[in-house]
Each structure stands twice: as structure tokens, then as C-alpha cells.
Amino acid sequence: MEKIVAIVGPTAVGKSDIAVEIALSYNGEVVSADSRQVYQGLDIGSGKITQSEMRGVPHHLLDIADPKDTYSLKSFIEHATSVIKHIHTQGSLPILCGGTGLYIDSVVNGAQLPAVPPNEKLRAELSQKNTEELYALLLEKDKKRAQTIDRHNPRRLIRALEIIEALGSVEPLSQEKTYDTLYVGLILPTEELHARIHERLLKRIANGLLHEVKKLHDNGLSFERMEELGLEYKYFAYYLQNKLSFEDMSVQLETAIRQYAKRQMTWFKRNKEVEWFEPKDLQKIQERVASFLLSKK
């Protein structure tokens, strides 16, 4: 099986740097797995790596979508899979690196998704209903899916109904593992991570985050869409609409980023394949990658 390395961990832990280090040592190319960095123009706020930080290492799946459109997991799997294939063909090592756990796992596990693109009309229609109604509807149309779904979660209920609308039912996902994967998890003590989040936010603000968000809006990205994009974009959109003072906005944003980091950890912790390191243990990480590359499977 072809090998890939996946670098995971919470936001602000320092994944990008480590990915570049590994790439430089083992002839790697980075495949970003970040649901926001795929969008053009979301640079400072999404923490997109800069040209100089790349240090000559090719990076893929950045700036491939228009933020006005919804980029989907399905597209990500397709793009990433094809890029990884290409990297393998060149005899290089693909390094999946990013904070979007679902994206990474889906690629690593070879999830096969049915092509059911977002149906905005249906979504708008269904979002008028409350969760009970949605659940009742699902129960009626696909009893099997209804049994396992989180019945309080409108997002999932709507998505399930959307798939049913297109395909008649929600079939179990099929997965086909095609890679030999090393999961490198990066972790820091909570206080340290929080301090990094704080510093990073200040830096982003100093580097012109507000200007970036204004520019996005001037270019036609609605505040509504920005709120959907979350974190920096969501809170700065609140500020620009005078829903929050700058002070309140930055405090709440920082809290939201911390909460996000926690959710990421919850996701990654449950994956027993992940081997955890502190970012400062670069040496150990490098050694682990080396032994992984020598192993046979």
C-alpha cells in the first residue's frame, strides 16, 4: 500500500510547520485538509500558510474554491485523492495536514460518498421545520437511518432528507482503505495552547484581519455567508454590522476558537491510530516518520 502521513491536532498547535519539516526531510508534499483554507481570499483569518513559510514545499488544496459557494466533503475527497495519487506517481510522500478531522479521516479511510450535492432550495424549505417535524419526516421516509441519527440535530436531519430526496434512502457508507497511514497528532497542555491562540489572534488582527474581512465583503461576500464560515469571519462580520463592539467581539472570538480547539481534540482523541507528540519533539516525530517509511505493509 502507498504511504501517507496525516498531521492532526487542534488549531494553533503548529501543524503547518511540522508538515513542512517532514516534507523537507522526506521529499514530501503537503495536502491541506482544512475546510476554510480551500477558499480564495480567506487568508489571515483561516491561518493559511504563506509562500515563504512553505519553504519551497508544494502545498495543495489551498485557494481552490470561491467562498460564495459551499465546498463539500465530497469534493474534498475527490480532490485530495487525485492529488495524493499524483504525488505518489512522482515518488513523493503526501502529507495530509489540517484541522478538519472529518476531511482527513474520510480520505484516509477511503470513504465512498454518493454524489448528492447541496440542494439549497430543499434546505431552505426544510429549515422552516423544527427538529421534531424533521425527525418525523425522516422516520417516515427512511426508518433505518432514523434509528441511528441524532434526532436533535437539524443539520444531520436535513442532510439525511436531502440524500433521500435524491437517492430514495441513506445507504450505509462504504469505506475502502487504500493507504498505509501514519497519524501524527500534535498536542500541547491546555494553558499553552490557549496562550498560543491568544497570541495568534493578536497577530492576525495586527496583520490586517479586519481589512481582509472588509475586502471580502466589498467583493460581494455576504455577512450571512461569513457568519456561516465561522470564527474570525463570523465574529468580524458581527463587528462590521455593529452587533458587537470590537472589545466584546475579540473576547468572544477567542472563546469560540478555544471551543473549536476542544472539539477538534474530541474528534482526534477518539482515533486510536493517532500517535501523539508535542510540537517541540520534532526529532522524535522525524524518527517516527522515518521508521514508518521503512516499514512494510
Place this chain on the structure above:
RNA sequence: GCGUCGGUGGCGGAGUGGUCAAUCGCAACAGACUGUAAAUCUGUCGCCCUUCGGGCUACGUAGGUUCAAAUCCUACCCGGCGCA
């Protein structure tokens, strides 16, 4: 100084004699994840004991009334506002 309104859990804020360890929101903590994932959702959230259940301490402080008080009374302390 007088008058007046108020002081409730980490914060905001309900409750105004019994069903109150105290609605709710936030934060915090733990978790889920059939595909919008930086999204969405769930649980816990005074202290102690073993879950059920039980015990203890609590609604500014100190007393009091009452079978029963966060809720009524008195004094004091603190804060806002009005008049001086």
C-alpha cells in the same frame, strides 16, 4: 444626610412564604459525529457520600417572625439613582 431601587451559584439574570440547590442564558467540563464539520448536536455543572437515593452548606451580614424564608420584619454593610 434624607429618599429610593437593588445586593441570588464563575458571570449575566429569573424567582418574591412551602413543590428551590434555586427557570434561563453565558462560560467551564465531558462527549457525539452518514458527509454544510471553523458547522451542528448531547450530557454534566454548590459540596460530600456509592448510580437510585441520601446528607450538608447556601440567595450581602447579623438577628427576628413562622410549622416552613432567597422570598416577611429589624439593624447594619455595600452599590445605582434622585434630592440635598
